[in-house]
Amino acid sequence: MRALIIHCHPEPASFNAALTDVSVRTLRDLDHAVEISDLYAEAFDPVERPGHFRPRKDRTFFSALAEQRHASETEALPAEIHREIERLERADLVIFQFPLWWHGQPAMLKGWFDRVLVNGGLYTSAMRYDRGYFCGKRAICSVTTGAPASAFGPGARGGDIDHLLWPLHYSLHYVGFSVLPPFLAFGIQGHGYAYQSETGFASRLDALRAQWAGRLKQLGELPALRFPGWDDWDDAGAAKPDFATGI
């Protein structure tokens, strides 16, 4: 198996970096090949904009979707997007390692979706969801949060974590990934931050390392999250009357 880790954290000594190290070691011990997209270290530019497309399909009006499609068709995607897509092509499993910032992924990682999952190349109106480009590949989010687990439930202070991650998970489903249940490390505060002592940092990290390594070894047995697919929708994209997942 080949794994790709999309790592998104600005601090090399962070909990997130430690969890990525665990991923690398655990997966290599299992004889899997591992690649890393270290978005901050590689200075990935998360902003989709006209300057990324040369030559432009239309110089008078910038449509991100039209330019992505044109660049895909003419093999003129920016080098870093081409690189990310090649990494995805090689991977059987993609791990997204990031902290929850403002109820979602950091801008750096949001922009990875905006720019890398290109229209025309990785999806079309017909090639999406359970007919998506990456069908057969699996993805999992490994997420740290500042607030404790008790604050993440329906009606709770931090919101329902399944709900908060649903848009990101659905984006992965959109391009065909089977999305595994996330690994959640609650109550993580960078050391140096007021709430966390050095000792607390180290012991919490040891516990999390073991938990995450354990999860990685069991990934093959985990059932994927359930999302609606083409059989659930009418031609207008609405849910058929007999379909009711709630979200």
Add this chain to the structure above:
Amino acid sequence: MRALIIHCHPEPASFNAALTDVSVRTLRDLDHAVEISDLYAEAFDPVERPGHFRPRKDRTFFSALAEQRHASETEALPAEIHREIERLERADLVIFQFPLWWHGQPAMLKGWFDRVLVNGGLYTSAMRYDRGYFCGKRAICSVTTGAPASAFGPGARGGDIDHLLWPLHYSLHYVGFSVLPPFLAFGIQGHGYAYQSETGFASRLDALRAQWAGRLKQLGELPALRFPGWDDWDDAGAAKPDFATGI
């Protein structure tokens, strides 16, 4: 009344730009003052990272929250963050104008949340939600989507739009805003994109302009969305047993 428009679109001739023009004209006709943060035009940097903080509170370990708090306390926030906060301070109403990209706001706008809503300055553990810094101010999202309205409901192909916007709305609630129901312009494709003719673009735009102007004139009468608050949570942040909003 004073309004601030956080405008996030890379194309000056886009539907989004047209809707922002409508906001400016309509609100000024009503004798309101209007400011615009045009994130793309101002080349806002959405990536929170160590380089934004000089001097650093801790040079050996980067914690975004700790550095934000320190920079707030020492009045050392980056100039563009200081400017955005001053704009927010002046506003009674904040309009977020953006396209839905990958089930959320574009990275550019996500990074506005990551960087502008600074720890220490605009929130603390005690100054959040219905005790938030911006209590008394209102916010509204005006959002364009590529897919048609039929594709955005529970179980539908594009997802439940209320669900998709919930994380962003909850971030606004977190800092105290009263969040008004969003204005949704479905089925918008930039001209130049395959699905949209020039004629279709113009007539759809005319209809939307009128709808959005009408909504802006009624903002004072709109009840805010309901979110849980401090009375709904126990000390650990969990929802009290008698509280059940579902999300």
